[in-house]
Amino acid sequence: MNKKVFYTSMGILAVMYFVFGLVSWVNAILIPYFKIALELTHFQSYFVTFAFYIAYFVMAIPSGLLLNRVGYKKGIMYGFIFLSLGALIFVPAALMRQYAVFLAGLYCLGTGLAILQTAANPYVTIVGPIDSAAQRMSVMGIFNKSAGIIAPLLFAAVVFKSTDDSTFALLEAGTLSETEKNIILQELIRRVIMPYSILAALLLLTGIGIRYSVLPEIEEKEDEPKEENNTLSVVNPSKKSLLDYPYLIFGAIAIFLHVGTQVVAIDTIINYAGSMGIGLLDAKFFPSYTLICTIIGYLLGILLIPRFVSQKTALQFCTALGLLLSLGVVLANHTVSLFGHTANISIWFLASIGFPNALIYAGIWPLSIHNLGKLTKTGSSLLIMGLSGNAILPLIYGAIGDHYGLRAGYWVLIPCFIYLVWFAFHGHTINYWKREKRIQNEKIDNREG
Template sequence: MSNETVSSNTLDKRSTVIAVIIIGAMFFIFGLVSWVNAILIPYFKIACELTHFESYFVAFAFYIAYLVMSVPSAFLLKRVGYKKGMMVGFFFMAAGALIFVPAALTRTYGIFLTGLFTIGTGLAILQSAANPYITIVGPIESAAKRMSIMGVCNKFAGIVSPLIFAAVVLKVSDSDMFTLLESGTLDEVAKNNMLDELIRRVILPYSVLSALLFAFGLFIRFSVLPEINPEHETKEEAASNNGKKSILDFPYLILGAFALFLHVGTQVVAIDTIIGYAGTMGMDLLEAKAFPSYTLTATIAGYLLGIILIPKYISQTNALRFCCTLGLFLSLGVILADYDVTILGHQSNLSIWFLASLGFPNSLIYAGIWPLSIKGLGRFTKIGSSLLIMGLCGNAIMPVLYGYLADVWDVQAAYWLLVPCYLYLIFFAVHGHKIKSWSPAK
């Protein structure tokens, strides 16, 4: 396969399969570096002595890059093409991982946040390329199916990344260390020495991660991954988009970007807060680290159902409506459930299992919103995709807002944040994606 640019509808079956496999590997890497935040948040909270609110700036610094860098990413991809752009994205991620070394040596939270923002910048570039790529590399009607396959790759990485981090960075004896640190009996010198030793454990794994990300960037650049032209317009799209001057002329895209903002925010709250929530039930970090994996396992189950059922047995739109509604009911379960249970060996409140179960409906919401929001954009596809990528900054805003509410109210009541989000998602799934004009008369 040559490296010349082709439109998506000219790709043969073999080229499409190759593209799906390579992009699937990319989504696996996205998951490795993204979902490790679930354990980085409580880890930094201990090692850098942070409040709930301060600790959730891990997610904020990481995901705010989507808001800041999505439009520059679109211009970069337009200038250098998708393959070179993806290489640049991986190089940014490698640089961000390397920044963890001076951050750990000085135990400076601000430098860690800089590294996370740099990793997020690389991901913004990669997501700006990968999401529209996988959406239009085949028929739009089966886009949710392909995105479900990407989701399996991403969430499987999410299951293993906190476990890998815990295996590499944490020790069996750390439970005693955490108890000692919380006791307040240590003098300042002994405590700082203990915290310095704890934080410096990230140096080796993040140095190795940096090298691997750099190498994968080079692989993408020289791989057989075909270039595509996502802004190729069919005759129908050209006729429909005649007279439209900007993405603001596509209401369903704007509404979809806000839906994506709320969805990814609810998803990251369900995953990145669950370890802290487990901690309020008497679990230490070594036990609680398993809960993000339970959430992501439920997500993978949803993806697999999507791969089987969409579009043969259920349309991606109906799947989206079902998942948004189920998400609302499970959120109410998180807030209202108050019953002690023992499940999978964990003594906990039933509400945390409602929280973990949110992974199931969340699986197909993203895959449903994206194709409904990008369909028919034609020459506006790149900038429209950038707007949707900006919506991913919900990952940055929502955890910080949750952390604030957890400090003001309590960690369970703060999950009321999820309810209005799912109500809006139901609106978009039922009606919002159909709105093609801002004028009620049309």
């Protein structure tokens, strides 16, 4: 692939990752918005993330099969069509003020992203040398998280009014009659109709544009023998299915837990700020703080990987740091004033988790799909299924938060990061399920070395 095609492809992929961010990270403010406008509990409100991300689990394998059948470019167009349809479903959902219809729209949005990410993630990995895949993932991550910074602020600017704090206070006080309350809530929920109608049109146009762009199709090679660990290149012929690659299975679990910690850190932080007495119109900035930390992590990844630090070393450092910061979230107890907010320091530990999370996702992917050959597309589909962690972990957090307090819910982060540390230091090196086979293969490597 020549440089012109490479940079054009990276530019198109950057647009896609920006769209991923706009559609995904707006959930951080949709959760408290729906909680108020649709009168939900914390647990119920986190079905926003469940409906959105469970589509990754259900649709990931069909997405891989779709891409195998029609190729990347047509598959990308179909993904954008699903995104457009999902955004459009918000219109009747708002008119009826029905949470179930909103969840259907979110599921459709998740389906579109499942298709798009099944195409985009291996594309970024394969489009250049695999030892710099984390660097390219970091570039894409900057576009994704930049959109994530903009998304809740843009939503707030379009949907909320300066007088809404007093309106929310009236609703919380419970002094309004049922008729008055319903009028206010109906007006509040219908504010999404115009922005999501415009979004639906833009998503459809983007999909059609990419379908007829210069983005090339990429065909994976059957074998990739030049790897740091040549074990798989020797025994690849005996590996017939995805289940023959333990490091891929462990990687899918790592993706599940990692993205779950990421969405918990971002999508719950507004409600957590609210529990400290910070109003919604001020709390809307906290997801952006988390994503700014993530972008700083991506920038360091671009500068350091692979020239100064290997992507494996970066993954090991970031998983360990994530564990330490998550312990700070549940254990630290001191009030600080920062950026105009007075809050418990634990919320700043929570926002800081965005920094190590930047390079964890980028580190897991190349370690999980190397040497899969023609199984790369379906292997990436399995990793995309891992994104359903975004659906499950927030529900667990919400259930704990409703019963024991929002801060107690963050204990869910600890076992997740412990597993990620294990995968970064050991799990990704396991090529065989049976210990005897691993020992035999190590002996072969030693003789060949």
